[in-house]
Amino acid sequence: MxxxxxxxxxxxxxxxxxxxxxxxxxxxxxxHQATLIxxxxxxxxxxxxxxxxxxxxxxxxxxxxxxxxxxIVLATPEYHSGISGVLKNALDHLxxxxxxxxxxxxxxxxxGAVAVSSLTQLQTIVRNLHGINCPEWISIGGDQRKSFQTxxxxxxxxxxxDKRVRRVVNSFLDLTALLSVRQEVVRQ
Ligand SMILES: Cc1cc2nc3c(=O)[nH]c(=O)nc-3n(C[C@H](O)[C@H](O)[C@H](O)COP(=O)(O)O)c2cc1C
Numbered sequence: 001m002x003x004x005x006x007x008x009x010x011x012x013x014x015x016x017x018x019x020x021x022x023x024x025x026x027x028x029x030x031x032h033q034a035t036l037i038x039x040x041x042x043x044x045x046x047x048x049x050x051x052x053x054x055x056x057x058x059x060x061x062x063x064x065x066x067x068x069x070x071x072i073v074l075a076t077p078e079y080h081s082g083i084s085g086v087l088k089n090a091l092d093h094l095x096x097x098x099x100x101x102x103x104x105x106x107x108x109x110x111x112g113a114v115a116v117s118s119l120t121q122l123q124t125i126v127r128n129l130h131g132i133n134c135p136e137w138i139s140i141g142g143d144q145r146k147s148f149q150t151x152x153x154x155x156x157x158x159x160x161x162d163k164r165v166r167r168v169v170n171s172f173l174d175l176t177a178l179l180s181v182r183q184e185v186v187r188q
Pocket of ligand 1: 009010013014015016017076077078079080081082109110111112113145
């Protein structure tokens with residue numbers, strides 16, 4: 001299966017991006033393909049209904065990776081009880097053809113204990129794009145972010161956090177597989 005992850009932070013040392021990288025690692029360790037689009041490394045232009053930005057390299061890459069994906073992971077920092085501006089801008093470039101009937105896992109990092117507001121907001125956006133929200137999400141809040149600071153090895157991720165991330169990623173991959181089979185049946 002192919003999984004596309006969007007890391008929606010514009011922060012060099014973002015813990016949400018590091019979490020997305022770890023999820024990418026778990027997905028590939030399970031024998032699947034995983035493409036990470038880091039919006040800090042490869043920014044996309046401000047969305048405008050007046051300009052499709054055809055030929056913009058980073059935007060074309062994002063759209064291609066999303067069309068190719070069987071499953072999608074969206075990672076965001078929690079900003080002002082919502083998702084980041086850069087992630088919302090990237091999502092505004094996308095549509096139902098990128099998300100339709102695909103499993104989507106939302107993950108977030110917050111200063112407070114739980115990133116409920118940004119995760120709820122992401123799930124609302126996914127529903128509007130006709131993606132299928134995973135029943136679970138991943139929130140790293142407060143001290144849990146220490147496991148995803150720059151320089152921390154995957155082997156040093158706190159065992160409780162690691163256990164949850166692995167469990168949720170496995171359930172995301174199960175849902176992605178189920179929905180991929182359904183898509184195949186519909187296509188036949
Ligand atoms: C502009 C801004 C707004 C923020 N708003 C919130 C917030 O509403 N709730 C919260 O818990 N943390 C908030 N934070 C803290 C971030 O969620 C926290 O630093 C998080 O770890 C950032 O994710 P990152 O490590 O991926 O950059 C805010 C930080 C910034 C810079």
